[in-house]
Amino acid sequence: MKIKKYVAKDFKTAIQKAKEEMGRDAIILHTRQIKKGGILGLLYPPRVEITVAVDGNLQVNTDRTRTNMPLPPAAAKTESAAVIENICDSPVTGPGENAGREDEVLLELQKMKNLMTDIKSRMYEVEVIKGMPEQVQHFYETLVHNHVDRDIALNVVNHVASRLPKDGFSDDSWARDVCLHTLQETIRQIQPIKLSPECKGMKVFLVGPTGVGKTTTIAKLAANLTFLEGKDVALITLDTYRVSAAEQLRTFAEIIGIPISVVFTPEDLVLAIEQHRQKDIIFVDTAGRSPYNAEQMQELQEFINAGRPDETILVLSVTTDSNDLINIYQRFQTIGVDKIIFTKLDEACNYGAILNALHEIKKPLAYFTTGQSVPDDIEIPDSLRLAQMLLNGDEAL
Ligand SMILES: Nc1nc2c(ncn2[C@@H]2O[C@H](COP(=O)(O)OP(=O)(O)O)[C@@H](O)[C@H]2O)c(=O)[nH]1
Numbered sequence: 265m266k267i268k269k270y271v272a273k274d275f276k277t278a279i280q281k282a283k284e285e286m287g288r289d290a291i292i293l294h295t296r297q298i299k300k301g302g303i304l305g306l307l308y309p310p311r312v313e314i315t316v317a318v319d320g321n322l323q324v325n326t327d328r329t330r331t332n333m334p335l336p337p338a339a340a341k342t343e344s345a346a347v348i349e350n351i352c353d354s355p356v357t358g359p360g361e362n363a364g365r366e367d368e369v370l371l372e373l374q375k376m377k378n379l380m381t382d383i384k385s386r387m388y389e390v391e392v393i394k395g396m397p398e399q400v401q402h403f404y405e406t407l408v409h410n411h412v413d414r415d416i417a418l419n420v421v422n423h424v425a426s427r428l429p430k431d432g433f434s435d436d437s438w439a440r441d442v443c444l445h446t447l448q449e450t451i452r453q454i455q456p457i458k459l460s461p462e463c464k465g466m467k468v469f470l471v472g473p474t475g476v477g478k479t480t481t482i483a484k485l486a487a488n489l490t491f492l493e494g495k496d497v498a499l500i501t502l503d504t505y506r507v508s509a510a511e512q513l514r515t516f517a518e519i520i521g522i523p524i525s526v527v528f529t530p531e532d533l534v535l536a537i538e539q540h541r542q543k544d545i546i547f548v549d550t551a552g553r554s555p556y557n558a559e560q561m562q563e564l565q566e567f568i569n570a571g572r573p574d575e576t577i578l579v580l581s582v583t584t585d586s587n588d589l590i591n592i593y594q595r596f597q598t599i600g601v602d603k604i605i606f607t608k609l610d611e612a613c614n615y616g617a618i619l620n621a622l623h624e625i626k627k628p629l630a631y632f633t634t635g636q637s638v639p640d641d642i643e644i645p646d647s648l649r650l651a652q653m654l655l656n657g658d659e660a661l
């Protein structure tokens with residue numbers, strides 16, 4: 265290890281000197297201001313002293329947040345050059361305490377770098393937004409306020425701005441209509457379950473994580489199809505893991521007055537479907553599966569292979585974070601997902617998560633559910649209304 269002190273009139277000059285002599289990998293160990301005492305102190309301006317070292321094994325101590333995540337060696341090498349630029353006033357530690365410290369420092373630097381990138385992209389956003397008409401800037405703020413991802417919101421308002429007159433003036437309500445229209449395009453298709461009169465025994469599977477509202481939604485759909493549309497409906501439940509789960513659907517089936525089969529194996533599922541093949545529609549309620557549990561997903565796959573659904577609908581709750589919604593979708597996509605139902609809109613404070621999820625998921629929306637009441641709290645999504653919600657955020661769906 266090579267250690268050297270540099271004295272200069274200010275830190276910048278001292279660091280520059282150090283870098284020239286010791287190279288960019290040099291680390292600042294210590295910095296201090298030197299002031300002469302007594303009468304000389306009045307005559308001479310203060311100077312600074314920095315202590316610099318070059319050694320691959322030397323560690324710098326920081327009291328910042330600790331984390332054990334190691335950086336890849338390549339990153340470690342490139343980042344070490346930045347240490348000299350960023351870390352001053354850091355005392356040296358004893359050799360025994362060194363393990364892992366450099367990684368911590370480098371990780372902190374990586375975090376700072378990410379932060380800088382984030383700030384840079386925000387500044388870019390601000391620049392782009394500043395150049396847009398005032399109404400459009402307001403749309404952007406409202407969308408972000410409603411938890412629409414910034415890049416999606418930026419995309420939307422970019423579209424809006426490109427559709428408005430270039431002379432800078434446009435009527436407020438016109439601009440709003442253009443924005444609603446653009447949002448509707450992002451929301452894309454709405455496709456509720458469609459029964460064809462000539463086709464019997466349509467099989468619709470509802471899949472998704474536990475507690476999102478699959479069973480309740482099946483009860484709502486079954487009741488509405490039976491009472492409002494006069495269809496013949498049968499239910500099958502694969503949720504035999506919790507005694508209460510099968511009972512829950514059995515109770516709904518009894519109230520509605522429709523048959524229900526409780527199925528334990530893929531072979532039984534085939535038999536149950538066969539038994540109900542004359543019905544207009546067969547809803548298959550699945551057990552809540554953790555998308556991160558490969559064994560559970562494999563089991564679900566086996567039921568899907570045996571049951572050969574006409575439609576597999578993924579049920580997602582809007583109270584789930586946008587990124588989680590996308591992760592959940594990606595896992596369930598392996599078993600094949602045709603449509604999405606969003607539940608619990610009544611519990612959400614904003615609807616940005618729906619737009620964020622649809623931006624990635626790109627599957628038609630089948631239904632929204634808006635409460636616990638069977639059969640009332642379910643509706644066919646209205647893209648204009650959702651767009652209005654995203655732009656206002658102060659009315660409930
Ligand atoms: N607030 C609200 N609660 C709902 C909605 N849909 C279902 N739930 C409730 O969510 C809980 C779990 O529902 P359940 O159908 O058993 O979920 P599953 O595990 O996916 O079958 C129950 O308490 C339901 O009443 C909805 O749209 N809004």
Ligand SMILES: [Mg+2]
Binds near residue numbers: 552
């Ligand atoms: Mg259930």
